[in-house]
Amino acid sequence: xxxxxxxxxxxxxxxxxxxxxxxxxxxxxxxxxxxxxxxxxxxxxxxxxxxxxxxxxxxxxxxxxxxxxxxxxxxxxxxxxxxxxxxxxxxxxxxxxxxxxxxxxxxxxxxxxxxxxxxxxxxxxxxxxxxxxxxxxxxxxxxxxxxxxxxxxxxxxxxxxxxxxxxxxxxxxxxxxxxxxxxxxxxxxxxxxxxxxxxxxxxxxxxxxxxxxxxxxxxxxxxxxxxxxxxxxxxxxxxxxxxxxxxxxxxxxxxxxxxxxxxxxxxxxxxxxxxxxxxxxxxxxxxxxxxxxxxxxxxxxxxxxxxxxxxxxxxxxxxxxxxxxxxxxxxxxxxxxxxxxxxxxxxxxxxxxxxxxxxxxxxxxxxxxxxxxxxxxxxxxxxxxxxxxxxxxxxxxxxxxxxxxxxxxxxxxxxxxxxxxxxxxxxxx
Numbered sequence: 001x002x003x004x005x006x007x008x009x010x011x012x013x014x015x016x017x018x019x020x021x022x023x024x025x026x027x028x029x030x031x032x033x034x035x036x037x038x039x040x041x042x043x044x045x046x047x048x049x050x051x052x053x054x055x056x057x058x059x060x061x062x063x064x065x066x067x068x069x070x071x072x073x074x075x076x077x078x079x080x081x082x083x084x085x086x087x088x089x090x091x092x093x094x095x096x097x098x099x100x101x102x103x104x105x106x107x108x109x110x111x112x113x114x115x116x117x118x119x120x121x122x123x124x125x126x127x128x129x130x131x132x133x134x135x136x137x138x139x140x141x142x143x144x145x146x147x148x149x150x151x152x153x154x155x156x157x158x159x160x161x162x163x164x165x166x167x168x169x170x171x172x173x174x175x176x177x178x179x180x181x182x183x184x185x186x187x188x189x190x191x192x193x194x195x196x197x198x199x200x201x202x203x204x205x206x207x208x209x210x211x212x213x214x215x216x217x218x219x220x221x222x223x224x225x226x227x228x229x230x231x232x233x234x235x236x237x238x239x240x241x242x243x244x245x246x247x248x249x250x251x252x253x254x255x256x257x258x259x260x261x262x263x264x265x266x267x268x269x270x271x272x273x274x275x276x277x278x279x280x281x282x283x284x285x286x287x288x289x290x291x292x293x294x295x296x297x298x299x300x301x302x303x304x305x306x307x308x309x310x311x312x313x314x315x316x317x318x319x320x321x322x323x324x325x326x327x328x329x330x331x332x333x334x335x336x337x338x339x340x341x342x343x344x345x346x347x348x349x350x351x352x353x354x355x356x357x358x359x360x361x362x363x364x365x366x367x368x369x370x371x372x373x374x375x376x377x378x379x380x381x382x383x384x385x386x387x388x389x390x391x392x393x394x395x396x397x398x399x400x401x402x403x404x405x406x407x408x409x410x411x412x413x414x415x416x417x418x419x420x421x422x423x424x425x426x427x428x429x
Contacts, residue, residue, distance in 0.1 A: 002035070002089070002093060002319075003035075004036065004037065004038040004039070005027075005037055005038040005090065005184045005187075006038070007038055007039060007040050007041070007184075007187070008187060008191075009041075010046045010050065010204075010205055010206050010207055011187075011190040011194065011203070011204055011205035012046065012049050012050045012053050012201075012204050012205075012206075013049070013050075013053035013056075013057075013200050013201045013204070014194070014199070014200025014201060015200075016190075016194075017046075018041060019041050019042065019043035019045070019046060021043065022041045022042050022043030022045075023041065023042050023043070023208075023209075024039055024040070024041055024042075025039065025040050025041075025042055025180055025183065025207070025208075025209065026038075026039050027039070027040065027094060027181070027182070027183050027184055028181075028330070029093045029094065029096075029319075029366075030096040030326070030327040030328065030329050030330065030366055030367045031093075031096050031317045031318055031319065031326055031327045031361070031364060031366040031367075031368070032093075032317065032319075032364045032365070032366055033364075033365045033366055033367075034364075034365060037090075037093055037094045037184055038183075038184055040183045040184075040187075040207050041207075042180075042206075042207045042208035042209065042212055043208070043212075044208070044211055044212055044215045046206045046207075046208075046212075047175075047206055047212060047215045047216050047219065048219065050175045050204040050205075050206050051146060051148075051175055051204075051216075051219045051221050051222065052221070053200070053201035053204055054146045054173035054174065054175050054201055054202070054204055054221075055145075055146050055173070055221050056201055057173055057199060057200065057201030057202055058143075058145060058146060058172075058173045060199070061171060061172075061173055061199065061202050062142075062143045062171035062172070064171070066121065066124070066169070066171075069168065069169055069170075069171065070117050070121070070169060072168070072196050072197070072198050073113050073116065073117065073165060073168065073169055073196075074113065074117070075195075075196040075197065076113065076192055076193055076195075076196040076198075077110055077113040077114075078196075079192045079195045079196055080106070080109065080110045080192055081110060083188075083192070084106055084110070087106055087157070087185075087188055088102045088103050088106050089102075089319060090184060090185060090188065091105060091106065091156070091157060091185055092318045092319035092326075093318075093319050094156070094181075094182045094184055094185055095153055095154065095156055095181075095182050095185065095329070096281075096282070096318050096326040096327045096328070096329055096366075096367075097154075097281055097318055097326060098280075098281070098318040098321075098322075098323050098324070098325075098326050099318065099319065099320075099322070100322070101280065101281060102318070105155060105157055105158045106157060106158075108158045109157050109158045109161045112158070112161050112162065112165055113165060116165050116166055116169050117169070120166055120169060121169075123141075124141050124170065126138060126139060126140050126141075127139050141170070142171075143170055143171035143172045144167075144172050144223045144224045144248055145172060145173075145223030145224070146172070146173050146174075146175070146221055146222055146223050146224075147163070147167050147172050147173070147174055147175075147222070147223060147224035147225065147226065147248075148174075148175045148176075148177070148216050148217070148219070148222050148224070148225045148226070149163045149164055149167070149174060149175070149176045149177070149225075149226045149227075150177050150213050150216070150217075150225070150226070150227045150228070150229065150237070151176065151177070151178045151179055151182075151186065151228060152179055152228045152229050153179035153181035153182045153284075153329055154281065154284045154285055154286075154329070155228075155285075156178055156179055156182035156185040156186065157185055157189065159228050160176060160178065160186075160189065160228075161189070163226040163250075164176060164189070164203070167224075168198075168202065168203065172223075172224070173201065173202050173203070173204075174202070174203050174204065175204045175205075175206060175216065175222075176189070176190075176203065176204065176205050176206075177205075177206050177207070177208065177212060177213055177216055178205070178207070179229075180207070180208060180209040180210075181329055181330060183207050186205060186207065187205070187207075189205070190203065190205040210233065210236070213233070213237065214236065214237070214240050217237045217240035217241050218240045218241070218243075220243075220244060222241075222244060222247055223246060223247060223248065224247060224248040224249075224250075225237065225241060225247060225248070225249050225250075226250050226251075227249075227250070227251040227252070227253075228251070228252045228253075228286075229253065230253060230254060230391075230393075231253040231254055231391070233253075234251045234253040237249075237251065238251070252286065253286075254286050254391040254393075254417060254419070255286045255287060255288075255290075255391065255417045255418075255419030255420060256290055256291065256389065256390070256391050256415040256416075256417045256419075257277075257287060257288065257289050257290060257291065257417075257419055257420040257421065257422075258289070258290075258291040258292065258293050258411070258412045258415075258421050258422070259273070259274050259277070259289050259291070259292045259293070259421075259422040259423075259424065260292075260293045260294075260408050260412060260421065260422065260423045260424065261292060261293070261294040261295060261298065261302055261424045262295055262405065262408070262423065262424060262425040262427075263295045263297045263298055264425055264426045264427065265298065265302075265424035265425055265426070266424065266426070267298060267301055267302050267305055268305060269424065270302060270305075270306075270424040271302060271305035271306040271308075271309055272309060273422070273424075274289050274292055274306060274397070275306065275309040275310060275313065275324075276324070277289035277422070278290065278371070278395065278396075278397045279310070279313050279324055279325050279371050279395045280324055280325070281325070281326070282325045282326060282327065282328050282369070282394060282395045283371075283392070283393065283394045283395040283396065284328065284329060284333070284393050284394065286391075286419060287419060287420050288393075289397065289420075289422065290391070290392060290396060290397060290398065291397070291398050291399075291400065291411075291412075291415075292306070292397055292398070292399045292400065293400045293402050293408045293411045293412055294399065294400070294401060294402065295402055295404070295405070295408065296401050296402060296403055299377075299399075299401045303352070303375070303399060306373070306397075306399070307352060307353060307373060310353055310371050310373055310397075311353075313325055313370075313371055313395075315358075315361065315368060315370065316361055316362075317361055317362070317364055317366070325371070325395060327361075327366040327367040327368045327369075328367040328368075328369060328394060329367065330367060331367065333367065333393065333394065334357055334367050334369060336392070336393070336394065337355075337369060337372075337392060337393075337394035337395075337396065338357065340386070340387055340390075340392045340394070340396065341354070341355060341372055341374075341396065343384070343386050343387040344372075344374040344387045344396075344398070345374075346384070346387075347384055347385070347386070347387050347388060348376065348378075349374035349375060349376050349387065349398060350374065350375040350376075350377075351372065351373075351374055351375075352373050352374065352375045352399075353370075353371065353372050353373040354372055355369060355370050355371055355372025355373075355395070355396065356369065356370050357369050358370065369394070369395065370395075371395035371396065371397070372395065372396045372397070373396075373397050373398075373399060374387075374396070374397070374398050374399065375399050375401075376398060376399065376400045376401070377401045388414070388415075389414065389415045389416060391417070
């Protein structure tokens with residue numbers, strides 16, 4: 001158990017500023033609801049000043065030599081390393097992410113600086129390419145301008161950093177809105193950049209939920225917006241930016257990923273990998289495996305191995321216990337998972353592991369659940385396809401038994417997402 005994290009406010013033009021009025025948000029520890037991470041106050045009125053600060057400082061920042069901008073990021077990296085243990089623990093508490101995964105995320109964030117100063121800088125160099133017979137074009141790069149970054153709760157440090165760090169290095173200024181479920185991870189990113197003595201206005205932080213995000217997306221002074229989150233939220237952002245004809249919009253909005261198990265697969269390996277990919281972080285990853293499509297000749301043997309590993313999946317408090325699964329992030333996430341489990345049965349799936357809500361783990365109240373597995377041997381006709389085709393974002397796997405490899409391919413391609421497919425086979429091509 002840890003105490004509340006002090007709230008410092010939005011970070012605008014080089015200062016932390018607490019809104020004089022606004023909406024209070026409680027940041028829960030999803031694995032220990034009796035001890036919240038802290039409370040933040042949000043106001044839509046903070047957005048325009050943050051964008052204005054980023055716009056005002058843009059000319060000086062982009063005119064700064066690349067080496068000077070790189071030096072700020074190296075200082076930021078030193079701050080990360082100095083406070084690494086503290087931030088790993090915060091990430092585990094606020095995102096409900098097991099300590100090993102929290103540690104990897106902070107390590108990846110720290111390494112991102114070296115990546116940007118290495119391969120990233122190389123992408124800035126001018127290059128030529130043929131544009132016609134005997135004609136070559138010379139390509140140069142320039143900063144986009146003022147960019148907004150709207151981050152997710154599940155990778156609240158590393159994912160925003162994949163946009164924030166290159167944006168800053170390449171001469172852009174940033175306004176960052178973290179997820180309302182992980183506001184204090186967002187705050188410490190601002191604290192680390194402030195400790196790196198980044199010039200005022202180059203990086204700005206605004207806290208809040210979907211309304212703040214919508215106000216940010218509608219700002220006419222934005223030149224770019226980078227979003228990671230749900231499809232519904234991404235579509236709302238796309239609508240909000242419609243009138244801004246110059247904005248560069250980049251969004252990553254989920255997946256319904258499949259693992260395809262062919263007859264010659266190593267079934268022990270396939271079962272172990274699917275268990276890890278489906279249930280780590282309680283399935284709350286866009287790249288989580290939520291479907292397994294297995295050839296009928298090995299379906300029984302695979303399912304036996306996979307269910308045995310599912311039954312042994314470790315669950316517990318992520319900031320203290322060595323576990324595979326921590327809690328889901330919120331009450332709404334639990335309700336959504338339960339709704340899709342019901343839909344699975346309605347759509348003809350057999351619950352070979354029904355899954356359930358636990359409500360607590362040991363003495364800690366939290367959003368704990370057990371994993372679920374649903375089997376589909378013969379796809380039902382004239383049924384709804386919500387469970388089959390929509391992202392659940394929880395520890396649930398649908399197992400399909402396919403007649404042949406053609407059906408495996410068809411089932412893999414029936415969803416509207418195109419993120420990840422894994423294939424288990426001993427063949428190389």
